Amino acid sequence: MAKHDPDLSLLFHALSDPTRRAMLTRLASGPARVTDLAEPTGLKLPTVMRHLSVLEQAGFITTAKDGRIRTCAIVPEAMEPVRTWIDEQRAIWEARLDRLDAFVMNVIKETEE
Amino acid sequence: MAKHDPDLSLLFHALSDPTRRAMLTRLASGPARVTDLAEPTGLKLPTVMRHLSVLEQAGFITTAKDGRIRTCAIVPEAMEPVRTWIDEQRAIWEARLDRLDAFVMNVIKETEE
């Protein structure tokens, strides 16, 4: 498929890892240092840094360094395109009120064996 | 991070590819054959099949074969866990009404240079 729409791919990819989702959940309740985010994961710092940069490139978090400490904070608005896409999908399939698909698929499947 | 929660990873991963999202959008307006789904992508059939099986394993679509034709249909409910997770995230950060994070981050960043 054409390669526009790079945003959503970045966003969904960032969310596709449990470690990164856990980090977002942690950050949802307030900013944290890199080391603090690393601790519950059991992962080494370089690995954690990588997850954080994926989240940052997707726009889900901002980070800034003060002295030797880098603080990470969530960017709630970043979730909007995701939510919007999902809502649009729903809008399309709800435009067809018929629940015929599932019925048809079942008929086919029952015919199968 | 611990490996529970395998569902969401599957779901988000499935959505992280533009070809797969386009297929879902196409299917949102009604069931389709594999070849029909392949056509607008410009991809070869085996590649398309792989995308479809990713979507099917995630639970976003059902497929069934009638004769030599495989028909694919969307499974709208499959999107629910995704939507739920996003809503939960929002609930957490909205529980903190303060918009202090962004402010703090800005201060740090301005101090930076």
Add this chain to the structure above:
DNA sequence: ATCATGCTTAGCCATATTGCTAAGTATTGC
């Protein structure tokens, strides 16, 4: 000045992902 802390960079390894081609198999139409 020295040392611990906190991140950062570089680079390696294993596996997964996304595309392909080539060669099947199973149906349908003539």
Add this chain to the structure above:
DNA sequence: GCAATACTTAGCAATATGGCTAAGCATGAT
């Protein structure tokens, strides 16, 4: 029967991902 259609399977190549270790570089505390 025979050919066209519609997948399907097997296997390859390039790149991406997710983990690590080792070593580097500031900053803060003593």
